[in-house]
Amino acid sequence: MNSNISLLFPILFPMLCGIAVGLIPALKDEKRRRVFVLTALSISFLLTISQILLPEASLYVCTLAPKAEISFAVDAVTRFFAGLIAFMWLMSGIFSFEYMKHEKNHNRYYCFYLLGEGAMLGVAFAANYVTMYLCFEWMTLMTLPMVLHSQTEDALKAGMKYLLYSFAGAFAGLLGIPFLVRFGTTLDFIPGGVLDMTLVQGHETLLLGVAFAVILGFGAKAGLFPLHAWLPTAHPVAPAPASAVLSGVITKAGVIAIIRVIYYQFGAAFLRGTWMQTALLCTALVTIFMGSSMAYREKILKKRLAYSTVSQVSYILFGLFLMNTTAMTGSLLHVLCHSVVKDGLFLCAGAIIYKTGKTDVEELTGIGKEMPVVLWCFTLCALALIGIPPMCGFMSKWYLALGSLSSSIPVISWLGPVILLISALLTAAYLLPITIRGFFPGEGYNYSALVKKEPNAWMLLPLILLAALAAFTIFPQPFLAMVENVTASLM
């Protein structure tokens, strides 16, 4: 491992650019701002990719207080998530340029959009618990203004809900630090965990309880029951591209934190086969089913997508909690798949809102005639999320189901796949009718009033790219290779 100051670039660069957009008056000009933000996002993406390709490195930054070191490092998990984060931020950013035209306070939006990217990358690059916690908290704070963006009473309520749930979750997450200090050897992330078993002796129940609280706490960001209620409120009130990163990427911060807690701090060996694992698996299954059924009942498109996020991110968590290689492969594949797909779906919803102002699912009859490209992208993403082979969702769910069946946990091992299947059916039921009614509006549709409303290239480009990626897993080898790289280091 070589100490490398360049590790800070992917984190600090977007933040500095964000502050610049917020403060420099010259960037109030629409054209200049667009060029600046696009450059900033692209350079961030390149900086992140370069860190991923460079050999593993770590960087000690400073010590806040005894036992509170700030340091960053690149390891398999970082590589896997960081690239994803930077790419999604770039896609939604490009989409924003057109979308934000019908919103106000552009500079504030881009300022926090970029600050949020830096903090989120910080979570991925963090090399120890304290650093991760720090970035996690600041990410909440930096993304809050995106939720509050419209400044309506609804947005404020949603923002407060977001803030308090996130803080509640984070404080539960904080609980891990004192106990790891007492029972562990270090707070650095070390594959296999850091617990000192001679100290743990006799305190197993306490530690399992703490780990449970910590995971539920970080699970708040990932919409895990019982701290999920903020997500369907907060995600939809943000501008669509912000909802897309909130739902598609920021929920993955919870996933990263949980991976770190399970596999790098407490250690899967300590947690496997305990009551706590069963309890976690049950929570994940409850969330999966609940999210899907709520999405099915929801009539507002963006809210429906948010409920879908609640359900889908818990697929990922379900795989993590199983703690075996196959399930883990499924989880990580689903991280990729869900990020791409949910980003795509939210951007489609955004394109529809931007062009037609329609937010309700019922109003979308015939939308495929007006915006065929958008609805095609939507459909591809939907199929991928449902898990129709050979699209991405199929592979990830396949591995998740296999992993569940191969585990020896009673009931859960077969109940898991059953719930996954039911939820997949529900997913089809809440997404596909939009496509069907969109393309086949039926007899009552007035074709003479039809106006093409396809959005311009700024909006279509990210949509098409994301939809193509969702379908791209016809060639799964590179993705599987990436995922195996991570699982190899975890197991």
Added chain:
Amino acid sequence: MSNQFLILPILIPLISGISIALLPFRSEKSRNLFNLTAVLLNSFVILWLILSRPAGSLTLLYLTKTLPFALKLDGLGIIFLGLIGFLWPVSTLYSFEYMEHDKNQPRFFSFYTICYGVTAGVALSANPITMYFFYELLTLVTVPLVAHEGDRQSMAAVRKYIIYSMGGAALSLTGILMLLSHAGSVEFVYGGIGQLFQGDSFLLLAYLLTFIGFGVKSAVFPLHAWLPAAGVAPTPVTALLHAVAVVKSGVFAAIRSTYYTFGPDLLAGTWAQQSTAVAAAFTIVFGSVMALREQHLKRRLAYSTVSNLSYILFGMSLMTAEGLVAGLSHMLFHGVIKITLFFCAGTVLCKTGRAYVPQTTGLGRKMPVTFITFLISGLALTGTPLLPGYISKMNLLMSAALAGGPFAMAGIIALLLSAILTAAYLLPMGIRAFLVTPEDSLSFTEHDRDPGWQMLVPFTVLVLTMLVLGIHAEPLMNALESLIMGSV
């Protein structure tokens, strides 16, 4: 160097405070200049004393044949003295602008300065009786400050304040007398007399009486009610005395009696320790819940103080050196953060006349500096990393986890609950101030703007302190540790 200089931090404010009241100053400006100079001088003397650390104690006189009235400067004293030495000049500067339209300024500033000396006396006391003397005196010299407005509300608050404080002090005195009758004359030494008297239940009772007595000033439930009521005083008083000097004298006295008189060896594992831990854990949550329910901004902050003082007491009640250090770090950080929050509330009150939380909606755009300061301090108190509250809370959690046991666990849960409540009672207000346009936005006047330099300088100094402490608290934490452990 001779330890006779130990009396200076008490005498300088006393003399200059009296002079402020008596000397015929030509103008407000010259009086303020004199006041600030005196306070700064005293802070420099304190700094010099801390750096040179005179050893041994200075006995001024004997109250009886065996009861010395004595001063000394040890590690714990340095910590408290350092805190007030830093905050007093900042607050004095702030008060000038706050009090500028007040009629009774000489009286106010006279007592405000005298309090500095008395609080320093609490910090410098070498034994329980001396500390008791300054502790009582502190109640008396703050009475005119709480009663400053002179209306019915403040008179009621003063009555409450006196009854609670005197009653508490009487209990403490009983405890101290029980101790002295049992153990003879005692000087403050880390570890106290615990080792000699392990398992002595008479002393445990004495300790509990002392703790309850000092618990009044440190606002432990159910003895807290005077603190929110005392919020009627002018904000510089609420900010400095009722968030730092007076209440922390209570905490300081409790620590003195726990670690330096009775001693953790006597108390650890007994019902006396458990009662303090339970009282502290309960007050932590209780204060936060009350703060969330309170709509009057200064009273909300007062309840928040109630809660946060018990953070310190909880750390103390662990009866470990780590717990004490963690508690003390919260004493310092909470002092800096809470005084800033009160200053913001005071600025809003004094510039716009708005006292209730809902009235501040939309005000952030008119007073950006004030409200950004408020938000930063709010985040700091909540425990956001990179700001100091995080470090002390983390230390409290770590020492509690290290101590283990059901009472420490209860405290951990209380701390986490209270952290969420803190976010809920501070942050939404800060956000609404910026993002919501109130329905009656026309009611803003040209007075609704950021204050002048006498208030902005304290804001800047305090926010910078927070940032520095939040990012680089390691030296301070090490210093705290060596100040406490060094005296083991």
